[in-house]
Amino acid sequence: MHILVSNDDGIHSEGILALEETLKSVGEVYTVAPDRERNAVSHALTLHRPLRIDEIAPRRFAVNGTPTDCVNLAVKGFLPVRPDMVVSGINKGPNLGDDITYSGTVAAAIEGALLGIPSLAVSVVGLRTDYRFGPAAEFAASLAAHVAANGLPANTLLNVNVPNLDRSELKGYRFTHQGKRLYGEKIEVCPNPRGKHYYWISGDDLGFDPQEGSDCVAVNEGYISVTPLHVDLTNYQALQSMRGTRLPWH
Template sequence: MSKKPLILVTNDDGITAPGIRALIEAMKTLGDVVVVAPDSPQSGMGHAITVNSTLHLDRVTIDQGDQPEYSCSGTPADCVKLAVREIMDRQPDICVSGINHGANSSINVIYSGTMSAALEAGIEGIPAIGFSLCNYNYNANFDAAKHYAKQIVAKALAEGIPKDVVLNVNFPDVPQKDIKGIRICRQAKANWIEEFDKRQTPHGKDYYWLTGTFVNQDNGQDTDEWALENNYISIVPVQFDLTAHHSIQTLNSWDFND
């Protein structure tokens, strides 16, 4: 009899966040689950790793499930590294990260701890998917996202994700009945127009809160932003090879002997 798929579950919102609890519940129907996730929120950490301080892992019980769960003091990328090197007795068949509270579409993938955990798994040669819901509310409804996450992971396990590719999946914040389907997309060209809200402590010391407005500069109908705005689930294949291959020929024309 073949073994059940071994599924590593992680996130960046913390091990108790409703999004990861929904994802764990969905993944338990597909295989054997191991959870390694941060002990506190790590949103916006990107691909940070811990190198100047110690890391701690604690076996925890959050729900009344039989899956092993570990709370990690480090970043999402740390969680994946520790899971692979210290906890799991074989390489997982897939790593799933999320379900994130808030979108990780377009340029947000650069800053995302959710997607960095998935990318770290990809670097390790593990098929990986990051899941995000376009709702930042802690008490958001994850029912539709949970349903489609199970469907997408089942398909990925059956078909295989292309080598050196990680999937970035975003769910629109609408009821399941209003989701029109799933679209394979490219990342929209967009950015944040950022400002810092400057304030002062009662002692007169300045401090800052980062704020900003998300601006989509892309009118294409093949982008993740278009899909989400039109109630489709977006899947963007991303890679950790950051080489701009199309520019190599241009740069080779530079004469560095001038």
């Protein structure tokens, strides 16, 4: 059993180190991760410049690219073995609701799934400081062992979010659906010293839509959320109703 670890927080992230440690009990771990933080790069693939891979320790490799680059290169022949599983994380910060469309963490697991490998994304729901990686690393290893024994449905990855709590404070886990995070619509405009403006993308955190069974609700109630995802973005309900539509086009 060979496990590929990656994540967008970069090769030196404590979250990656915590994950490597517990996954050793499940299989032989290789880490191929960006050489620096590459948060919110989504599923970007580097096609217009060469990539460099540095071995910084045995079976640990830093890439000057995106999380998706890392998984792509690792699986398609850089590593001496084809990984049996991809685990991306442990991310510093949540990947809940539709935020996952920006996520480099989830994208690394998506890349694994697209390449036909059972894949997990694991995040701890803390905000910028004091991350408790222990319970998330422990849960990730037990989930990885379960997936190794039982497999996953085809074209499926699991998105896991762990509340930033001590082990004894966690209420358990729930299988969930992707919820919806809510943000205020705001940009920050500031003057620069040369009289031009620059912009920060921002938006106040307004919480989440309280849909029953969602990842956001589970985590808010102290449960680990496990959401099965797939990459088919088709809205089948809309497709069904649109098939009866006539467009003004001849």
